[in-house]
Amino acid sequence: MTQLKMTVNGKAASGEVEGRTLLVQFLRENLGMTGTHVGCDTSQCGACVVHVNGEAVKSCTMLAVEANGAEVATIEGQAAPDGTLNTIQQAFQDHHGLQCGFCTPGMVMSAAALLKDNPKPTVDDVRHYLDGNICRCTGYHNIVKAIMAASGQDVSAIAAE
Amino acid sequence: MYNFDVEMPTSIADAVKALGREEAQPMSGGQTLIPTLKARLAAPSVLVSLHSIPEMKGVCKNDAGDICIGGATTHATVAAEAVDYPALASLAARIGDPAVRNRGTIGGSVANNDPSACYPAGVLGSGATIVTNNREIAADDYFLGMFETALEEGEIVTEVKFPIPEVAHYEKHLQPASRFPLVAVFVAKFADGVRVAITGASENGVFRWTEAENALSGNFSASALDGLSLSGDKMISDLHGSGKYRAHLCGVMAKRAVAAAS
Numbered sequence: 001m002t003q004l005k006m007t008v009n010g011k012a013a014s015g016e017v018e019g020r021t022l023l024v025q026f027l028r029e030n031l032g033m034t035g036t037h038v039g040c041d042t043s044q045c046g047a048c049v050v051h052v053n054g055e056a057v058k059s060c061t062m063l064a065v066e067a068n069g070a071e072v073a074t075i076e077g078q079a080a081p082d083g084t085l086n087t088i089q090q091a092f093q094d095h096h097g098l099q100c101g102f103c104t105p106g107m108v109m110s111a112a113a114l115l116k117d118n119p120k121p122t123v124d125d126v127r128h129y130l131d132g133n134i135c136r137c138t139g140y141h142n143i144v145k146a147i148m149a150a151s152g153q154d155v156s157a158i159a160a161e
Numbered sequence: 162m163y164n165f166d167v168e169m170p171t172s173i174a175d176a177v178k179a180l181g182r183e184e185a186q187p188m189s190g191g192q193t194l195i196p197t198l199k200a201r202l203a204a205p206s207v208l209v210s211l212h213s214i215p216e217m218k219g220v221c222k223n224d225a226g227d228i229c230i231g232g233a234t235t236h237a238t239v240a241a242e243a244v245d246y247p248a249l250a251s252l253a254a255r256i257g258d259p260a261v262r263n264r265g266t267i268g269g270s271v272a273n274n275d276p277s278a279c280y281p282a283g284v285l286g287s288g289a290t291i292v293t294n295n296r297e298i299a300a301d302d303y304f305l306g307m308f309e310t311a312l313e314e315g316e317i318v319t320e321v322k323f324p325i326p327e328v329a330h331y332e333k334h335l336q337p338a339s340r341f342p343l344v345a346v347f348v349a350k351f352a353d354g355v356r357v358a359i360t361g362a363s364e365n366g367v368f369r370w371t372e373a374e375n376a377l378s379g380n381f382s383a384s385a386l387d388g389l390s391l392s393g394d395k396m397i398s399d400l401h402g403s404g405k406y407r408a409h410l411c412g413v414m415a416k417r418a419v420a421a422a423s
């Protein structure tokens with residue numbers, strides 16, 4: 001077993017893991033932070049996307065030990081401590097960017113990574129960036145609309161189909 | 162996934178030493194290896210992570226004018242920093258999705274030599290050199306067949322050196338479910354000739370289409386490829402496309418690559 005230390009959503013976190021423990025297992029099972037979802041466990045769906053040192057990664061395809069000492073950001077750290085949703089989350093709610101909500105943690109974390117590098121993306125930019133995020137409810141149209149709205153752009157011309 | 166020890170060396174020398182342990186295997190981005198371990202298709206007792214080795218990361222230019230990319234450099238870094246070789250940066254920018262590009266590395270991709278991977282086409286099509294911890298291997302001698310390379314047990318790809326062509330282009334016909342190419346063609350025109358490398362098509366992995374190279378070396382235009390074709394006999398046939406379809410795509414993608422490059 002290896003003793004790990006990392007910062008998760010700005011707070012110190014630690015725990016004991018095996019070599020094979022995945023980052024997503026560490027978050028969900030050791031830390032009890034079940035906001036990060038496992039949809040496929042085969043690196044395809046993006047439900048497990050978190051940020052490690054500011055970069056979006058699939059936490060089902062990274063070993064926990066590789067995140068030792070890192071700054072990790074998950075969906076639990078997106079809203080303010082009093083529960084007020086952040087801009088991206090609020091836009092998902094306003095524009096019906098979620099149905100069952102299973103893919104949403106990964107969608108929000110991918111959107112946050114996109115808007116950090118590209119604050120005013122085009123619709124095509126958003127669709128390309130979400131290549132690795134699958135929504136089984138197929139609500140892509142409103143997800144894209146929500147992200148466009150979160151970037152402060154006018155989405156009135158983007159019809160809900 | 163069976164359990165294993167993880168070593169995190171910080172130098173190439175320490176990584177090579179760690180790989181001397183019984184049933185040790187290197188891991189770079191893990192974007193191929195972790196799914197493989199989950200499927201129990203590999204069961205190393207020691208995983209040697211190459212992710213914390215500064216001398217294996219980054220993009221630079223050497224005195225000969227080649228672009229040198231450290232073996233543990235991620236696809237995202239190549240996409241952002243290989244500005245002197247736009248066709249290569251564009252190849253890296255189209256691998257998988259953003260999260261895969263933030264972890265997956267050039268060393269892992271060329272070591273794995275998946276018959277549908279992007280980098281093998283860029284490396285062979287550029288006539289690049291694969292640098293390992295103990296030698297340099299020309300791309301023409303490196304890719305030996307599907308998932309097979311000239312690497313020896315315990316040998317790691319520390320760098321890949323690319324000569325920069327006059328013009329080049331990577332044309333990828335996406336297989337949208339896997340986001341790998343169904344067929345992709347890398348074309349590069351150098352002062353002394355043209356190289357054409359194809360991935361996703363052959364049962365033997367990446368290969369050079371020499372007939373097309375000869376035609377293009379005399380006349381670098383898409384029409385130079387008129388009438389040339391490949392046989393579908395030794396091509397991958399699966400539910401996504403027959404060998405014959407892939408053979409046809411090779412010609413179409415090669416023409417598009419030349420048109421985009423010229």
Ligand SMILES: Cc1cc2nc3c(=O)[nH]c(=O)nc-3n(C[C@H](O)[C@H](O)[C@H](O)COP(=O)(O)OP(=O)(O)OC[C@H]3O[C@@H](n4cnc5c(N)ncnc54)[C@H](O)[C@@H]3O)c2cc1C
Nearest residue numbers: 189190191192193194257265266268269272278279318341
């Ligand atoms: C959803 C998804 C989409 C993808 N799409 C594409 C795509 O479009 N095109 C494409 O080309 N690839 C694609 N990939 C594969 C991706 O690019 C991988 O990152 C890459 O093939 C392997 O790189 P890695 O660093 O992750 O290697 P790892 O998974 O760490 O290792 C792969 C193999 O190489 C060995 N190895 C690793 N590094 C070295 C080294 N430096 N020296 C010697 N041996 C080494 C390992 O032991 C292992 O056998 C995709 C992957 C996923 C999950």
Ligand code: FES
Nearest residue numbers: 039040045046060
């Ligand atoms: S659970 Fe990680 S990509 Fe699907």
Ligand code: FES
Nearest residue numbers: 099101135136137
């Ligand atoms: S909202 Fe149900 S999977 Fe996306």
